[in-house]
Amino acid sequence: MFQRERFVEHNANALAAGRVAGADAIQQITNRCIRIVNTPDTDVGGCALCRGHGFAKYGFGPRTVIICDQCEKEFHVGCLRDNKMANLKHLPEGKWFCCTDCEQMHSALESYVARRGEKLPDSLMCVIRAKVKEKCSMKVGDLDISWRVLNGKIDSSDESRRLLSKCVSIFHEQFDPITESAAGRDLIPAMVYGKSYKGQEFSGMFSIILVVNQEVVSAGLLRIFGGEVAELPLVATSSDYQGQGYFQSLFDCIERLLASFRVRKLVLPAAEEALSIWTKKFGFAKIVPEELREIRRKYHMMIFQGTSVLQKSVPGLTVD
Template identity: 35%
Template sequence: MICEQCEREFHVGCLRKKMNNDLRALPEHKWFCGAQCKKIHSTLQTFVAKGDLELPETVGKILKKKFKGKASKPSQTYSNMKWRILKPNSNSEDNGALLTRVKTILEEQFPELALRKVDGSLDERLIHTMVFGEKIDRHDFFGMHSAVLMIKSEIVCVGIFRVFGEEVAELPLVATEKDNEKKGYCKALLLCMEDLLSTLQVKTLILPSASSMKAMWKRKFWFKNLKKKQLEKYTDNYQKIMPFEDTIVLHKLIHKS
Protein backbone atom coordinates (compact mmCIF):
# COMPACT_ATOMS: atom_id res chain seq x y z
CA MET A 1 0.00 0.00 0.00
CA ILE A 2 1.24 3.50 -0.85
CA CYS A 3 0.05 6.56 1.06
CA GLU A 4 -1.44 9.17 -1.25
CA GLN A 5 0.37 11.99 0.57
CA CYS A 6 3.71 10.93 2.06
CA GLU A 7 4.13 8.26 -0.68
CA ARG A 8 5.63 5.75 1.75
CA GLU A 9 5.01 2.08 1.06
CA PHE A 10 3.39 -0.16 3.68
CA HIS A 11 2.95 -3.92 3.82
CA VAL A 12 -0.57 -5.00 4.70
CA GLY A 13 0.80 -7.27 7.45
CA CYS A 14 2.69 -4.35 9.03
CA LEU A 15 -0.44 -2.21 8.93
CA ARG A 16 -2.30 -4.85 10.91
CA LYS A 17 0.42 -5.31 13.50
CA LYS A 18 1.80 -1.82 14.06
CA MET A 19 -1.00 0.54 13.06
CA ASN A 20 -4.09 -1.46 14.04
CA ASN A 21 -5.33 -1.14 10.47
CA ASP A 22 -7.13 -4.34 9.54
CA LEU A 23 -7.13 -3.76 5.78
CA ARG A 24 -8.86 -6.69 4.08
CA ALA A 25 -9.22 -5.33 0.54
CA LEU A 26 -7.67 -2.68 -1.68
CA PRO A 27 -9.38 0.69 -1.04
CA GLU A 28 -11.50 1.99 -3.91
CA HIS A 29 -10.40 5.59 -3.33
CA LYS A 30 -7.30 7.39 -2.05
CA TRP A 31 -5.57 5.71 0.87
CA PHE A 32 -3.67 7.51 3.65
CA CYS A 33 -1.39 6.03 6.28
CA GLY A 34 -2.82 8.25 9.01
CA ALA A 35 -5.04 11.18 9.92
CA GLN A 36 -2.27 13.77 9.52
CA CYS A 37 -1.45 12.76 5.94
CA LYS A 38 -5.15 12.84 5.12
CA LYS A 39 -5.46 16.34 6.61
CA ILE A 40 -2.39 17.61 4.72
CA HIS A 41 -3.75 16.26 1.44
CA SER A 42 -7.15 17.85 2.02
CA THR A 43 -5.65 21.22 3.00
CA LEU A 44 -3.41 21.31 -0.07
CA GLN A 45 -6.42 20.59 -2.28
CA THR A 46 -8.26 23.47 -0.60
CA PHE A 47 -5.38 25.87 -1.26
CA VAL A 48 -5.23 24.79 -4.92
CA ALA A 49 -8.98 25.31 -5.32
CA LYS A 50 -8.88 28.81 -3.82
CA GLY A 51 -6.86 30.22 -6.73
CA ASP A 52 -5.21 33.59 -6.03
CA LEU A 53 -4.29 34.07 -2.38
CA GLU A 54 -3.51 37.15 -0.30
CA LEU A 55 0.03 37.28 1.03
CA PRO A 56 0.49 36.64 4.77
CA GLU A 57 0.99 39.78 6.86
CA THR A 58 4.64 38.91 7.60
CA VAL A 59 5.43 39.00 3.89
CA GLY A 60 3.98 42.49 3.55
CA LYS A 61 6.22 43.80 6.31
CA ILE A 62 9.34 42.41 4.64
CA LEU A 63 8.40 43.85 1.25
CA LYS A 64 7.78 47.29 2.73
CA LYS A 65 11.24 47.17 4.28
CA LYS A 66 12.73 46.02 0.95
CA PHE A 67 11.14 48.89 -1.01
CA LYS A 68 11.76 51.58 1.60
CA GLY A 69 13.46 54.58 0.03
CA LYS A 70 12.94 53.37 -3.55
CA ALA A 71 10.90 54.98 -6.28
CA SER A 72 8.23 52.29 -6.31
CA LYS A 73 5.57 52.81 -3.70
CA PRO A 74 5.46 49.70 -1.48
CA SER A 75 1.72 50.01 -0.97
CA GLN A 76 1.11 49.81 -4.73
CA THR A 77 3.50 46.88 -5.24
CA TYR A 78 2.11 44.95 -2.30
CA SER A 79 -1.54 45.53 -3.20
CA ASN A 80 -0.98 44.09 -6.67
CA MET A 81 0.79 40.99 -5.37
CA LYS A 82 -0.84 37.56 -4.93
CA TRP A 83 0.40 34.03 -4.64
CA ARG A 84 -1.04 30.68 -5.67
CA ILE A 85 -0.62 26.92 -5.37
CA LEU A 86 -0.88 24.91 -8.59
CA LYS A 87 -1.33 21.18 -9.15
CA PRO A 88 -1.49 19.25 -12.42
CA ASN A 89 -4.99 18.13 -13.40
CA SER A 90 -6.63 20.92 -11.39
CA ASN A 91 -10.05 22.00 -12.67
CA SER A 92 -9.00 25.65 -12.93
CA GLU A 93 -9.28 27.00 -16.49
CA ASP A 94 -5.90 28.76 -16.38
CA ASN A 95 -4.04 25.95 -14.60
CA GLY A 96 -2.35 24.57 -17.71
CA ALA A 97 -1.20 27.99 -18.92
CA LEU A 98 0.21 28.89 -15.49
CA LEU A 99 2.10 25.61 -15.19
CA THR A 100 3.54 26.14 -18.66
CA ARG A 101 4.80 29.55 -17.50
CA VAL A 102 6.33 27.92 -14.39
CA LYS A 103 8.12 25.45 -16.67
CA THR A 104 9.41 28.26 -18.92
CA ILE A 105 10.85 30.31 -16.02
CA LEU A 106 12.58 27.26 -14.53
CA GLU A 107 14.02 26.23 -17.90
CA GLU A 108 15.36 29.76 -18.45
CA GLN A 109 17.15 29.70 -15.09
CA PHE A 110 18.26 26.05 -15.24
CA PRO A 111 18.95 25.51 -18.97
CA GLU A 112 21.29 22.55 -18.49
CA LEU A 113 19.30 20.66 -15.85
CA ALA A 114 18.77 17.01 -16.76
CA LEU A 115 18.11 13.71 -15.02
CA ARG A 116 20.62 10.88 -15.15
CA LYS A 117 18.65 7.71 -15.82
CA VAL A 118 19.43 4.17 -14.66
CA ASP A 119 21.17 3.38 -17.95
CA GLY A 120 23.47 6.41 -17.50
CA SER A 121 21.87 8.57 -20.19
CA LEU A 122 20.59 12.11 -19.54
CA ASP A 123 16.95 13.09 -19.98
CA GLU A 124 16.41 16.82 -20.57
CA ARG A 125 12.65 16.62 -19.88
CA LEU A 126 13.23 16.76 -16.12
CA ILE A 127 11.69 20.19 -15.45
CA HIS A 128 8.62 19.47 -17.58
CA THR A 129 8.15 16.14 -15.83
CA MET A 130 8.43 17.67 -12.35
CA VAL A 131 6.11 20.61 -13.05
CA PHE A 132 3.41 18.45 -14.63
CA GLY A 133 3.67 15.63 -12.07
CA GLU A 134 4.67 12.92 -14.53
CA LYS A 135 7.00 9.92 -14.34
CA ILE A 136 10.46 9.61 -15.84
CA ASP A 137 12.63 6.52 -15.54
CA ARG A 138 12.33 5.39 -11.88
CA HIS A 139 11.28 8.85 -10.63
CA ASP A 140 7.59 9.61 -10.06
CA PHE A 141 6.65 13.28 -9.50
CA PHE A 142 2.94 12.76 -8.92
CA GLY A 143 2.99 14.60 -5.58
CA MET A 144 4.62 17.79 -6.87
CA HIS A 145 2.94 21.19 -6.49
CA SER A 146 4.02 24.57 -7.84
CA ALA A 147 3.94 27.81 -5.85
CA VAL A 148 3.91 31.08 -7.77
CA LEU A 149 4.17 34.76 -6.80
CA MET A 150 2.27 37.11 -9.11
CA ILE A 151 2.04 40.86 -9.73
CA LYS A 152 -1.06 41.87 -11.69
CA SER A 153 -1.50 38.21 -12.73
CA GLU A 154 2.06 38.01 -14.12
CA ILE A 155 4.26 35.33 -12.51
CA VAL A 156 7.49 36.77 -11.10
CA CYS A 157 8.79 33.89 -8.97
CA VAL A 158 8.16 30.13 -8.90
CA GLY A 159 9.01 27.08 -6.81
CA ILE A 160 8.09 23.40 -7.05
CA PHE A 161 7.63 21.45 -3.84
CA ARG A 162 6.39 18.17 -2.43
CA VAL A 163 5.13 17.47 1.10
CA PHE A 164 6.10 14.07 2.52
CA GLY A 165 3.65 14.09 5.41
CA GLU A 166 4.31 16.07 8.57
CA GLU A 167 8.00 15.20 8.86
CA VAL A 168 9.50 16.90 5.82
CA ALA A 169 8.80 18.79 2.60
CA GLU A 170 11.23 19.27 -0.29
CA LEU A 171 11.79 22.30 -2.52
CA PRO A 172 13.83 20.95 -5.47
CA LEU A 173 13.72 24.11 -7.59
CA VAL A 174 12.94 27.80 -7.05
CA ALA A 175 13.58 30.64 -9.51
CA THR A 176 12.77 34.30 -10.12
CA GLU A 177 11.82 35.50 -13.59
CA LYS A 178 14.92 37.17 -15.09
CA ASP A 179 13.46 40.69 -15.38
CA ASN A 180 12.40 40.64 -11.73
CA GLU A 181 15.53 39.47 -9.95
CA LYS A 182 16.90 41.15 -6.80
CA LYS A 183 13.54 42.62 -5.78
CA GLY A 184 12.84 40.39 -2.77
CA TYR A 185 10.32 38.22 -4.60
CA CYS A 186 12.09 34.93 -3.84
CA LYS A 187 12.06 35.70 -0.13
CA ALA A 188 8.40 36.70 -0.36
CA LEU A 189 7.44 33.42 -2.06
CA LEU A 190 9.43 31.33 0.42
CA LEU A 191 7.73 33.07 3.32
CA CYS A 192 4.35 32.30 1.77
CA MET A 193 5.36 28.66 1.41
CA GLU A 194 6.67 28.49 4.97
CA ASP A 195 3.36 29.91 6.19
CA LEU A 196 1.57 27.14 4.28
CA LEU A 197 3.88 24.44 5.67
CA SER A 198 3.32 25.79 9.17
CA THR A 199 -0.43 25.49 8.63
CA LEU A 200 0.12 21.89 7.49
CA GLN A 201 2.23 21.29 10.65
CA VAL A 202 5.23 20.19 8.56
CA LYS A 203 8.41 20.18 10.64
CA THR A 204 11.23 20.70 8.12
CA LEU A 205 11.84 22.07 4.62
CA ILE A 206 14.84 20.74 2.66
CA LEU A 207 16.38 21.90 -0.60
CA PRO A 208 19.40 20.98 -2.76
CA SER A 209 21.93 23.79 -3.23
CA ALA A 210 24.93 24.22 -5.48
CA SER A 211 28.10 24.85 -3.48
CA SER A 212 28.33 28.37 -4.90
CA MET A 213 24.84 29.21 -3.61
CA LYS A 214 25.07 27.65 -0.14
CA ALA A 215 26.23 30.83 1.60
CA MET A 216 23.36 32.82 0.05
CA TRP A 217 20.73 30.34 1.26
CA LYS A 218 22.20 30.49 4.74
CA ARG A 219 22.59 34.25 4.93
CA LYS A 220 19.37 35.42 3.29
CA PHE A 221 16.97 32.56 3.95
CA TRP A 222 18.30 31.08 7.22
CA PHE A 223 18.88 27.54 5.97
CA LYS A 224 21.48 25.28 7.60
CA ASN A 225 23.49 22.22 6.56
CA LEU A 226 21.59 18.98 6.92
CA LYS A 227 23.58 16.29 8.71
CA LYS A 228 24.33 13.18 6.70
CA LYS A 229 22.54 10.86 9.14
CA GLN A 230 19.38 12.96 9.03
CA LEU A 231 19.43 13.04 5.23
CA GLU A 232 19.84 9.25 5.17
CA LYS A 233 16.85 8.95 7.48
CA TYR A 234 14.73 11.10 5.18
CA THR A 235 15.77 9.25 2.03
CA ASP A 236 15.19 5.87 3.71
CA ASN A 237 11.69 6.85 4.81
CA TYR A 238 10.78 8.89 1.73
CA GLN A 239 12.50 7.31 -1.23
CA LYS A 240 11.03 9.75 -3.75
CA ILE A 241 13.01 12.71 -2.39
CA MET A 242 14.66 14.19 -5.48
CA PRO A 243 18.45 13.67 -5.69
CA PHE A 244 20.57 16.16 -7.64
CA GLU A 245 24.19 15.53 -8.55
CA ASP A 246 26.84 17.85 -7.11
CA THR A 247 24.52 19.55 -4.61
CA ILE A 248 24.46 20.05 -0.85
CA VAL A 249 21.18 19.44 0.97
CA LEU A 250 20.16 22.25 3.32
CA HIS A 251 17.27 22.37 5.76
CA LYS A 252 15.15 24.82 7.70
CA LEU A 253 12.86 24.18 10.64
CA ILE A 254 9.31 25.41 10.14
CA HIS A 255 7.86 27.42 13.03
CA LYS A 256 4.45 26.33 14.23
CA SER A 257 1.58 28.66 13.45
Protein backbone atom coordinates (compact mmCIF):
# COMPACT_ATOMS: atom_id res chain seq x y z
CA MET A 1 0.00 0.00 0.00
CA PHE A 2 1.04 3.53 -0.61
CA GLN A 3 1.79 4.92 2.85
CA ARG A 4 5.02 6.77 2.29
CA GLU A 5 5.48 9.74 -0.06
CA ARG A 6 8.97 8.57 -0.95
CA PHE A 7 7.56 5.23 -2.10
CA VAL A 8 4.71 6.89 -3.96
CA GLU A 9 7.10 8.96 -6.04
CA HIS A 10 8.67 5.84 -7.53
CA ASN A 11 5.59 3.63 -8.00
CA ALA A 12 3.40 3.92 -11.10
CA ASN A 13 0.30 2.53 -9.43
CA ALA A 14 0.74 4.86 -6.50
CA LEU A 15 1.04 7.85 -8.79
CA ALA A 16 -2.12 6.77 -10.58
CA ALA A 17 -3.94 6.62 -7.26
CA GLY A 18 -2.78 10.05 -6.10
CA ARG A 19 -4.78 13.23 -6.35
CA VAL A 20 -4.46 15.32 -9.49
CA ALA A 21 -5.34 19.00 -9.54
CA GLY A 22 -8.60 19.56 -11.36
CA ALA A 23 -9.56 15.87 -11.40
CA ASP A 24 -13.18 14.88 -10.87
CA ALA A 25 -13.81 14.32 -7.16
CA ILE A 26 -15.76 11.09 -7.67
CA GLN A 27 -12.96 9.70 -9.82
CA GLN A 28 -10.63 9.95 -6.82
CA ILE A 29 -12.68 7.29 -5.07
CA THR A 30 -12.24 4.76 -7.85
CA ASN A 31 -8.66 5.36 -8.92
CA ARG A 32 -6.59 2.19 -9.02
CA CYS A 33 -5.04 0.93 -5.82
CA ILE A 34 -3.79 -2.39 -4.49
CA ARG A 35 -5.99 -3.87 -1.79
CA ILE A 36 -4.91 -6.78 0.39
CA VAL A 37 -7.37 -8.42 2.75
CA ASN A 38 -6.16 -8.23 6.32
CA THR A 39 -5.61 -11.50 8.16
CA PRO A 40 -8.38 -11.74 10.79
CA ASP A 41 -7.36 -11.13 14.39
CA THR A 42 -7.78 -14.02 16.81
CA ASP A 43 -10.56 -12.18 18.71
CA VAL A 44 -12.59 -11.62 15.53
CA GLY A 45 -15.59 -13.83 14.80
CA GLY A 46 -16.48 -16.95 16.72
CA CYS A 47 -19.90 -17.90 18.06
CA ALA A 48 -22.14 -14.83 18.28
CA LEU A 49 -23.48 -16.02 21.63
CA CYS A 50 -20.49 -17.39 23.58
CA ARG A 51 -17.68 -15.73 21.54
CA GLY A 52 -15.87 -19.07 21.51
CA HIS A 53 -13.86 -20.20 18.47
CA GLY A 54 -13.85 -23.93 19.20
CA PHE A 55 -15.99 -26.13 16.98
CA ALA A 56 -16.52 -29.79 16.14
CA LYS A 57 -15.02 -30.89 12.83
CA TYR A 58 -16.95 -34.14 12.59
CA GLY A 59 -20.47 -35.31 13.37
CA PHE A 60 -23.29 -33.23 14.79
CA GLY A 61 -23.33 -31.95 18.34
CA PRO A 62 -23.31 -28.90 20.64
CA ARG A 63 -20.02 -27.59 19.19
CA THR A 64 -21.20 -27.84 15.58
CA VAL A 65 -21.20 -24.38 13.98
CA ILE A 66 -24.01 -23.10 11.79
CA ILE A 67 -23.95 -19.78 9.91
CA CYS A 68 -26.93 -17.52 9.24
CA ASP A 69 -27.46 -17.13 5.49
CA GLN A 70 -28.20 -13.40 5.86
CA CYS A 71 -26.17 -11.81 8.67
CA GLU A 72 -23.45 -14.53 8.39
CA LYS A 73 -23.03 -14.74 12.17
CA GLU A 74 -21.71 -18.04 13.49
CA PHE A 75 -23.56 -19.99 16.17
CA HIS A 76 -22.80 -23.16 18.10
CA VAL A 77 -25.77 -25.51 17.87
CA GLY A 78 -25.55 -25.95 21.65
CA CYS A 79 -25.58 -22.18 22.24
CA LEU A 80 -28.67 -21.81 20.09
CA ARG A 81 -30.40 -24.43 22.22
CA ASP A 82 -29.21 -22.97 25.53
CA ASN A 83 -30.46 -19.51 24.52
CA LYS A 84 -33.79 -20.94 23.31
CA MET A 85 -33.20 -19.66 19.77
CA ALA A 86 -33.34 -23.01 17.96
CA ASN A 87 -33.30 -26.67 18.99
CA LEU A 88 -31.64 -28.24 15.97
CA LYS A 89 -31.45 -32.03 15.74
CA HIS A 90 -29.39 -31.98 12.54
CA LEU A 91 -28.01 -29.42 10.09
CA PRO A 92 -30.96 -28.05 8.11
CA GLU A 93 -31.11 -28.50 4.36
CA GLY A 94 -31.08 -25.32 2.31
CA LYS A 95 -30.88 -21.88 3.90
CA TRP A 96 -30.99 -21.21 7.64
CA PHE A 97 -31.63 -17.89 9.39
CA CYS A 98 -30.90 -16.99 12.97
CA CYS A 99 -34.00 -14.80 13.38
CA THR A 100 -37.19 -13.66 11.65
CA ASP A 101 -35.64 -10.31 10.70
CA CYS A 102 -32.83 -12.01 8.76
CA GLU A 103 -35.29 -14.33 7.03
CA GLN A 104 -37.54 -11.43 6.00
CA MET A 105 -34.60 -9.35 4.77
CA HIS A 106 -33.26 -12.22 2.68
CA SER A 107 -36.71 -12.78 1.19
CA ALA A 108 -36.94 -9.08 0.30
CA LEU A 109 -33.51 -9.17 -1.39
CA GLU A 110 -34.58 -12.24 -3.37
CA SER A 111 -37.61 -10.26 -4.49
CA TYR A 112 -35.39 -7.42 -5.73
CA VAL A 113 -33.24 -9.89 -7.67
CA ALA A 114 -36.35 -11.40 -9.27
CA ARG A 115 -37.69 -8.00 -10.38
CA ARG A 116 -34.78 -7.59 -12.81
CA GLY A 117 -34.63 -3.81 -12.60
CA GLU A 118 -36.07 -0.70 -10.97
CA LYS A 119 -36.74 2.68 -12.54
CA LEU A 120 -34.46 5.46 -11.37
CA PRO A 121 -36.27 8.05 -9.19
CA ASP A 122 -37.18 11.30 -10.99
CA SER A 123 -34.91 13.38 -8.78
CA LEU A 124 -31.87 11.34 -9.85
CA MET A 125 -32.91 11.33 -13.49
CA CYS A 126 -32.94 15.14 -13.46
CA VAL A 127 -29.37 15.24 -12.14
CA ILE A 128 -28.13 12.79 -14.78
CA ARG A 129 -29.94 14.54 -17.62
CA ALA A 130 -28.35 17.85 -16.66
CA LYS A 131 -24.82 16.38 -16.54
CA VAL A 132 -25.23 14.35 -19.73
CA LYS A 133 -26.56 17.41 -21.56
CA GLU A 134 -23.53 19.38 -20.38
CA LYS A 135 -20.83 16.80 -21.16
CA CYS A 136 -22.13 14.48 -23.87
CA SER A 137 -23.54 14.64 -27.36
CA MET A 138 -26.20 12.07 -26.47
CA LYS A 139 -29.78 13.34 -26.37
CA VAL A 140 -31.15 13.15 -22.85
CA GLY A 141 -34.40 11.76 -24.24
CA ASP A 142 -32.49 8.67 -25.38
CA LEU A 143 -31.50 7.68 -21.85
CA ASP A 144 -33.02 4.46 -20.54
CA ILE A 145 -31.72 4.12 -16.96
CA SER A 146 -32.54 1.59 -14.26
CA TRP A 147 -30.87 0.06 -11.24
CA ARG A 148 -30.82 -3.61 -10.38
CA VAL A 149 -29.89 -6.07 -7.63
CA LEU A 150 -27.91 -9.18 -8.63
CA ASN A 151 -26.81 -12.31 -6.80
CA GLY A 152 -25.25 -15.27 -8.60
CA LYS A 153 -26.56 -17.81 -6.08
CA ILE A 154 -30.18 -16.64 -6.40
CA ASP A 155 -30.19 -16.03 -10.15
CA SER A 156 -27.67 -17.98 -12.23
CA SER A 157 -29.26 -17.24 -15.60
CA ASP A 158 -27.14 -16.34 -18.61
CA GLU A 159 -28.28 -12.73 -18.38
CA SER A 160 -27.36 -12.48 -14.71
CA ARG A 161 -23.91 -13.98 -15.33
CA ARG A 162 -23.35 -11.55 -18.20
CA LEU A 163 -24.14 -8.60 -15.95
CA LEU A 164 -22.00 -9.95 -13.12
CA SER A 165 -19.13 -10.41 -15.57
CA LYS A 166 -19.43 -6.72 -16.43
CA CYS A 167 -19.24 -5.90 -12.72
CA VAL A 168 -15.99 -7.84 -12.48
CA SER A 169 -14.65 -5.91 -15.48
CA ILE A 170 -15.51 -2.54 -13.92
CA PHE A 171 -13.86 -3.45 -10.61
CA HIS A 172 -10.74 -4.76 -12.39
CA GLU A 173 -10.65 -1.58 -14.47
CA GLN A 174 -10.72 0.66 -11.41
CA PHE A 175 -8.85 -1.44 -8.81
CA ASP A 176 -5.89 -3.74 -8.80
CA PRO A 177 -6.74 -7.28 -7.66
CA ILE A 178 -7.98 -7.73 -4.11
CA THR A 179 -5.79 -10.49 -2.77
CA GLU A 180 -5.76 -12.79 0.22
CA SER A 181 -2.35 -12.20 1.76
CA ALA A 182 -1.35 -15.86 2.10
CA ALA A 183 -2.04 -17.13 -1.43
CA GLY A 184 -2.32 -13.91 -3.40
CA ARG A 185 -5.43 -15.01 -5.31
CA ASP A 186 -7.67 -12.28 -6.70
CA LEU A 187 -10.90 -12.32 -4.68
CA ILE A 188 -12.95 -9.95 -6.85
CA PRO A 189 -14.61 -12.70 -8.98
CA ALA A 190 -15.42 -14.76 -5.86
CA MET A 191 -16.99 -11.71 -4.21
CA VAL A 192 -19.06 -10.78 -7.26
CA TYR A 193 -20.27 -14.32 -8.03
CA GLY A 194 -20.90 -15.14 -4.35
CA LYS A 195 -18.42 -18.01 -4.05
CA SER A 196 -16.50 -19.20 -1.01
CA TYR A 197 -12.71 -19.23 -0.77
CA LYS A 198 -10.59 -20.67 2.05
CA GLY A 199 -13.26 -20.24 4.70
CA GLN A 200 -14.37 -16.82 3.43
CA GLU A 201 -18.02 -16.95 2.45
CA PHE A 202 -19.27 -14.41 -0.10
CA SER A 203 -22.75 -15.77 -0.85
CA GLY A 204 -24.21 -12.81 1.05
CA MET A 205 -22.68 -10.33 -1.40
CA PHE A 206 -25.17 -8.60 -3.70
CA SER A 207 -24.15 -6.54 -6.72
CA ILE A 208 -26.08 -3.29 -7.14
CA ILE A 209 -25.75 -1.99 -10.69
CA LEU A 210 -26.80 1.06 -12.69
CA VAL A 211 -27.77 0.19 -16.28
CA VAL A 212 -27.87 2.83 -19.04
CA ASN A 213 -29.27 1.73 -22.39
CA GLN A 214 -28.61 -1.93 -21.43
CA GLU A 215 -24.98 -1.17 -20.50
CA VAL A 216 -23.71 -1.56 -16.91
CA VAL A 217 -22.02 1.76 -16.11
CA SER A 218 -21.69 1.60 -12.30
CA ALA A 219 -21.52 -1.26 -9.82
CA GLY A 220 -21.28 -1.71 -6.07
CA LEU A 221 -20.86 -4.77 -3.85
CA LEU A 222 -23.21 -4.73 -0.87
CA ARG A 223 -23.55 -7.10 2.07
CA ILE A 224 -26.27 -6.48 4.66
CA PHE A 225 -25.58 -7.83 8.14
CA GLY A 226 -29.14 -7.52 9.38
CA GLY A 227 -30.66 -4.26 10.54
CA GLU A 228 -27.60 -2.98 12.39
CA VAL A 229 -25.01 -2.59 9.66
CA ALA A 230 -24.24 -3.12 5.96
CA GLU A 231 -20.90 -2.95 4.18
CA LEU A 232 -19.94 -1.59 0.77
CA PRO A 233 -16.44 -2.99 0.08
CA LEU A 234 -16.38 -1.94 -3.58
CA VAL A 235 -18.18 0.66 -5.68
CA ALA A 236 -17.02 2.09 -9.00
CA THR A 237 -18.05 3.59 -12.34
CA SER A 238 -16.64 2.60 -15.71
CA SER A 239 -14.11 5.15 -16.98
CA ASP A 240 -16.20 5.88 -20.09
CA TYR A 241 -19.11 7.06 -17.94
CA GLN A 242 -17.45 9.02 -15.15
CA GLY A 243 -18.44 12.62 -14.49
CA GLN A 244 -22.04 12.09 -15.66
CA GLY A 245 -23.74 11.63 -12.29
CA TYR A 246 -23.95 7.84 -12.42
CA PHE A 247 -21.76 7.16 -9.36
CA GLN A 248 -23.80 9.47 -7.15
CA SER A 249 -27.06 8.02 -8.48
CA LEU A 250 -25.97 4.45 -7.77
CA PHE A 251 -24.89 5.41 -4.26
CA ASP A 252 -28.26 7.10 -3.70
CA CYS A 253 -30.05 3.93 -4.84
CA ILE A 254 -27.98 1.87 -2.40
CA GLU A 255 -28.91 4.20 0.46
CA ARG A 256 -32.59 4.04 -0.51
CA LEU A 257 -32.44 0.25 -0.55
CA LEU A 258 -30.85 0.16 2.91
CA ALA A 259 -33.39 2.68 4.22
CA SER A 260 -36.26 0.52 2.97
CA PHE A 261 -34.80 -2.35 5.03
CA ARG A 262 -34.33 -0.02 8.01
CA VAL A 263 -30.58 -0.69 8.10
CA ARG A 264 -29.05 1.81 10.49
CA LYS A 265 -25.40 2.06 9.42
CA LEU A 266 -23.32 1.76 6.23
CA VAL A 267 -19.62 0.90 6.51
CA LEU A 268 -16.92 0.99 3.81
CA PRO A 269 -13.11 0.94 3.42
CA ALA A 270 -11.50 4.05 1.94
CA ALA A 271 -8.01 4.63 0.60
CA GLU A 272 -6.22 7.67 1.96
CA GLU A 273 -6.60 9.52 -1.36
CA ALA A 274 -10.40 9.27 -1.16
CA LEU A 275 -10.98 10.04 2.53
CA SER A 276 -11.92 13.69 2.08
CA ILE A 277 -14.37 12.83 -0.72
CA TRP A 278 -16.21 10.23 1.33
CA THR A 279 -16.29 12.42 4.43
CA LYS A 280 -17.08 15.81 2.89
CA LYS A 281 -19.24 14.81 -0.07
CA PHE A 282 -21.00 11.70 1.23
CA GLY A 283 -21.10 12.35 4.97
CA PHE A 284 -18.94 9.48 6.24
CA ALA A 285 -16.71 9.56 9.32
CA LYS A 286 -13.87 7.36 10.54
CA ILE A 287 -14.76 4.53 12.89
CA VAL A 288 -12.79 4.73 16.12
CA PRO A 289 -10.64 1.61 16.77
CA GLU A 290 -12.72 0.42 19.75
CA GLU A 291 -15.96 0.52 17.75
CA LEU A 292 -14.31 -1.16 14.76
CA ARG A 293 -13.09 -4.03 16.94
CA GLU A 294 -16.61 -4.53 18.27
CA ILE A 295 -18.12 -4.54 14.75
CA ARG A 296 -15.50 -7.05 13.57
CA ARG A 297 -16.27 -9.29 16.55
CA LYS A 298 -19.86 -9.52 15.32
CA TYR A 299 -19.47 -9.50 11.54
CA HIS A 300 -17.03 -10.94 8.98
CA MET A 301 -16.35 -7.71 7.15
CA MET A 302 -13.87 -7.10 4.35
CA ILE A 303 -10.96 -5.17 5.89
CA PHE A 304 -8.16 -4.02 3.57
CA GLN A 305 -4.62 -3.16 4.56
CA GLY A 306 -3.80 0.51 4.19
CA THR A 307 -7.41 1.72 4.21
CA SER A 308 -9.51 3.49 6.81
CA VAL A 309 -12.93 2.11 7.73
CA LEU A 310 -15.65 4.74 7.48
CA GLN A 311 -19.28 4.75 8.56
CA LYS A 312 -22.42 6.83 8.24
CA SER A 313 -26.01 6.59 9.39
CA VAL A 314 -28.35 5.61 6.58
CA PRO A 315 -30.67 8.53 5.80
CA GLY A 316 -34.39 7.95 6.25
CA LEU A 317 -36.36 6.81 3.24
CA THR A 318 -37.80 9.67 1.17
CA VAL A 319 -40.35 9.47 -1.58
CA ASP A 320 -40.19 11.58 -4.74
